[in-house]
Structures are given as structure tokens and as C-alpha cells.
Amino acid sequence: MILLNYMASFFLIVLGLYCIVCKYDLMKSVIGLSIMDYGVNLLIITIGFNPGGTAPIYTFGELKPESFFVDPIPQALTLTSIVIGACVTAMSLSLVIKLKEMYGTTDTHEIRRLRG
């Protein structure tokens, strides 16, 4: 079960990279970035998962040596990472809008004034 999670996360990362490298459209590049982000997020969550563990919400009185819960740190990291991913998407989409206005296209082969 947990192996499936790892496989899915690496599949998503590779899919995202494929999308960025092979799709000649700015929108698809942005989508690829998002997919890659989701893959990394899934990886983080999977690493923090303990089979059979409960949610890591305790007060000091409830916390005993035998209490078994999933690792809370990766969950905090995922939240941060999701926020950052949303920012990447927002910013790249705003750039795409401006690029479309200026170049009249979203084809990456047309948007190559800077080269050499």
C-alpha cells in the first residue's frame, strides 16, 4: 500500500517533468509544474505516514510513551509546500497572461527572442 504511494509520487514527478519538457505550450508548462509539485507533496506525506498511527493531535496530558501517531512534521511541511505551489501557479499564470498579450501566442517555439 505504502509502496503504491511512493510509486505514484515518483510517477507524478516524472509526469510533471515530461509535461514541462515535451509540451510546447506555456499553459501546459504551468500544469507540468503543478503536477510535479503534487508529486513532491505526496512524497512528503508518504514519508511521514506510519501504518496504523492516529492523527498527531494531543495535549501534554494525553501524550504517553505508547501513543502511536503519524509524523506531524511532514504534514506541516506539506502545508507550506502547497502554499508555495499555489504561489508558483499564480505567478506563472500572470506571466502567461502578459506574455500572451505581448507575443500573441502561447507557443514556446514562438517565444524565443532571447537566445544565443
Added chain:
Amino acid sequence: MMMQHYPILAIMTYFLGAFLIVIFGKARAIRNAVGFLATAVPLCLLIMLVKPVMMNGEIIAYWMGGRVPAGGYAIGIALEVDALSLFFGLLIATAVFAAMLYSFSYMSHDDNEPQYYTLFLMLCGGVMGLVLSGDLFNMFIMVEILTFAAVALTAFRNTVFGALEAAFKYLVVGSIGSSCILAGTIMLYAQAHTLNFAQLSAMIPGNLNVATMVAYALLFIGFCTKAFLVPFHPLAADAHGAAPAPVSVLISGVLTKSGLYGIIRLTYILFRTMNLGSVQFWLVFLGSVSMFVCVTMALAQHDFKRLLAFHSISQIGYVLTAAGLATALGVSAGLYHAMNHTLFKGLLFLCAGAVLHETGTTDLDKLGGLSKKMPQTTVLFLVGAFSISGIPPFNGFASKWLIYQATYQKAVESGNIGFVLVTICCLVTSTLTLASFVKVTQSVFFGQLPKEYENVREVSFGMRLAMGLLALLCIVTGLFPGLVTSFLTEPAARAVFGANTYINAMMGAGYAEGFGLVDALPVSFLSVGVWSPISWLCLLMIMLLAVAIVAVSTKYDQVSALARTAAAEEAAAAAGPRYGSGSLAEGKYELFFGGEETVFSQVGGDDMFWGFKHNWRHYFSFMHNLHSGIVNDYSLWAVIALALAMLYAIIVL
């Protein structure tokens, strides 16, 4: 003790300044005052740390909220400032301060100024947070902050040619890099269950397996993206060309340093893999390739700022090469060059900005003769150009000389002839750097003044002040290399080799030794002193003799030269147009000095070194086609670099 709080105050001042400008930034006086204070205060705070950290060798460990480690596990978020962090922090604070001074008058014609200063200070805070942080995930957050701010600042003048395009490319490839850093971080967390740098560096070196090696490759490529090393160098060139000049200073002087800092921290302290020959080869190879490829790319450029951008990465290649030698002298030389790079590259970008500010263009083919109108900028530019080319009284000479010594010494010590080739590569790169700066100086500041620039004036005092500050630092660090090495670079190099001290300062005494770690390398800054004036004098005599023989034996014959030109013209007319803007039929490539037509014409950027460029035309056209400007290609390079790094890490290590 008050000193413990200086690092966090330095970081927070930048962010506080950014938020204050959002709220109160409408009025120019308040905005400038906040901007000035927000960059001056961290600089002062870090200078006050020089005495305890650099001279007394203390390490400042600061746990946020006082959450100190319990049971050998770091549970809080930490800042840790050793000499290496402080060294990079000082560089950053200085460059940022100069760029801020320059911005006051340079940006005064733009609209949306408050947004500019907000992003500017966010970028500064991000980089400062990265170098002073002692927590891997915190480093990732700071990387994201600085990437966003840099992308936004690149696209700030979004009507400028290519600004949006450059920003988008930077965002895509930069995000791939950031994701690599995050994935690497989390894979290390899975192995060690901590994010604290000190604890990780105690746990990881003894437990190297496939997962940690993949994490190593991911983090390495992530920081390479931030330092714009070779597969990522087109991004730097694009971003620099479009960004305002003070932002170029930040991207070249500050952002690349954060990447370098990450690489040094990662290889020397976190993984301690620098004693392995394969890692040394990896870093030295990458550095040498970066410096050579980028300097040749720079030779072919027609845009002032784009040319400087390629040189910037070329100099970063020097730093990485020297740092990859894994000798104390090498690291010290590399850090010295990193400092000089920040100073002279900042100065050169500000000069380019001054030219752009007054003439409205950075096209080398259009400019010329500006020394008559902007004498002070010309002098300041020459200081920067001499420094980057490594001409003796200036700082570039001192650090490049140390790098030559270090690479040669490494060859002597290890008996590996390959390091001599690295020395030669460094020398050739330095020569090509000088060549392209002769080209820039000639085509921008000397020669004929085009008619449309008759009314150009010297830039304002504020801009000259910022440039003068950096030029002064270039001269001072060049005149007193002994002081720089003993107070700045050698303590930092000692910190690089003293990972156990770093760990113990954070986690308690004896923590590193508990993991069976020892600081392996003895720290010695002695150079072999490969310097023999007599042999150089002999070389000079031989060269003079050779020139004399050639001059006497092939007497210059006007008539036969003209005949040869005529024959070449016919041949060229038959063969059609050749490489370059001019063809042989114009006689441009035949007679460099003589001829009626060329006497009164401007010697443009393209005319200089035409023979060299003509002989290398296949290489140049190959490189030109390779840098296609398509974002997919650059992403593909990133993915290939990542795959190669992972394979290398798993197979060789």
C-alpha cells in the same frame, strides 16, 4: 547576550523594511529612508559580528523561541552563524547596500516604486535567511522567497524587450530546482528524522546509502540552479539582460552566492564527501566547464548586460573549481574570489546601468565614445574591468593568483596531471575575459561618439556614490590581500573544514564525536609559491625574439597585400557571404590596420578579435544554436543534469 540576536535581527530588518514600504511607501522620503535603514542596519549588525565570529572563532547558535535540543534531537528551528555563513552574509549585506543606494536615483523614473523596493528587500531577506539558517527546510523556504522575488524583479520593467520571457523561463527552471531541493530535503528527513543542519551533518556521513545519495544529487542540482552553473547559465543571461541594473547586482552578486553557499555547505559539512576524489572531480569539472563555456559565450555577445551576465557565471565557475579542490588554500582562494566577484561584478553591472540610464541602450554596436561625456563612469568601469581581468593592483589578481597556486599545488600534491589542465583552463579563461573586456571598453567608452549621444551627461551623484563605494572596495581588497585572507577568508575556510565544531556548537559538546566523526583534513594555507621571475623573464625574451624574427622575415609588402586582398575578394564573391555581419568582399577581415575605408570607421565590438572568432566560427555557431531560447530545451538540460547527477552519485560514490 545581545550578540546572539544579531543574526535574526539582520534577517528580520529586511522583511520588516519590505512590509513597512508596502504600508508607508507612497511618499518618496519615507520609502527611501526605510530602504536605506533596512539595508544599512543589517550591514552594521553583521560587521559587529566580525570580531567574535571571525577572529575569536565563536559560533552563534540561536534557537527560535528558546527550543533547545532535547535528548540529542533538535526540535526547534535554528539559526547558526559560523565564519562561513558570516562571510557570505557580509558579502550580501554590502552588495545589497550599494544596490539600494544606486536604486534611489536609478529607479526614480519608474512607476510602481514601492513594489520594487518591497520585492528588493524580500529578495535580500531571503538570501540572508538562507545563509544564516541552520535548518534545511528553512533554507528551502528562503530559496522560494528569493526565487519569487527575483522572478518578479526580472519582469519588473515588463515593457522591456524580453523581460517577461526571461522571467517565465527563470520561473520554470527555477521551480524545477526548488522542487529538487524540497525532494532532497524530505529524502534526508526520511533517513535521519531531523531537519536541523548540525544534527543532519552528524548523522548522514556515517550512513551513506542510495537514498541519501539521491538526496545529495537532488540538493546539489537545486543549488546549481540557484548559482546558474553550466546547464542553467542561459537563465542568468536572459534575466540580467532584462532586469534593472540594481537587480542584476542582486542576481549576480547575491543570488549566485546563495547557491554557492549551499553547495559548499552541502558537500563539505552536511555530507563530508569532499575527501572523495570523485566528488572533487565532479565539482572541479563542473566549475571548469562553467568558466570556459560562459566566457566563450560572452565573447559572442552584442549586449552589454548579457555579456556581463555570462562573465558572471564564468567567475562563479572559478569559485566552484577552487572550492572543489578540497584544500584549505583552494577554499580560501575560492571564497576570496567569491567576494571579489560580488564587488567587481556589482560595479560593472552598475556601470552598465549608468550607460543604459543615460543613453537608453546597452547594444554594443550602437554605443561608443562615452568616455568624453561620462568620464567618471568610465574610470569606475575601468576599475571593474581591470579587477575582473585580474590585472595586478586590483582584487581580481589576488584571488585568481591564489586559485592558480591552489590548482597547481593540488596537482603537485595529488600527482594528478589533470589539475594542471585546470590551471591552464583558468589562465585561458582569464585571458578571454580580458579580451572581451577590451572589446566592451573599446565599443562603449572609446572610439567615436555617435551623433545621437551628443547630449549625454554624467549620471547623478547617488549613482556615482554607489559605484565609487564598490570601486573603492575593489581597490582596497586588491591592495591588502593579506588582511582579507587573515580576517575573512581563512576563518571561513577553517569553518568549512571544522564541521565537528559546527555540530558541537549546536548540539552540545561531544555530539559529533559520539557519531565517530573526525575532522580529517589538516588546515594549511601555505602555498607552494610557484613563482620564479627569472623563468618569466626568459619567456618574455623568447616571445620578443619570436616577434622580431617574424617581423624581419615577412616584410610587410603593401603591393602584395593589396593583391592578396583583390584575390580574396574574387574568391569571396564566388563563395558567397561568410560568417559574421561583414563579408570578405568589404575587405573588413583582410586588413585590420590599413586601407582607406577602415581608417575613419568605428572599431566595433565585432571587429575586434575577428580572427579568433572566425577560426572558431563552428564552435560559436554550434553554441548559438544550442542556446535556442526555448524554455523546453532549458528544462530538458535541467532534467538531464539531474539524471546525470543522480547516476553519478549512485554509481561512483
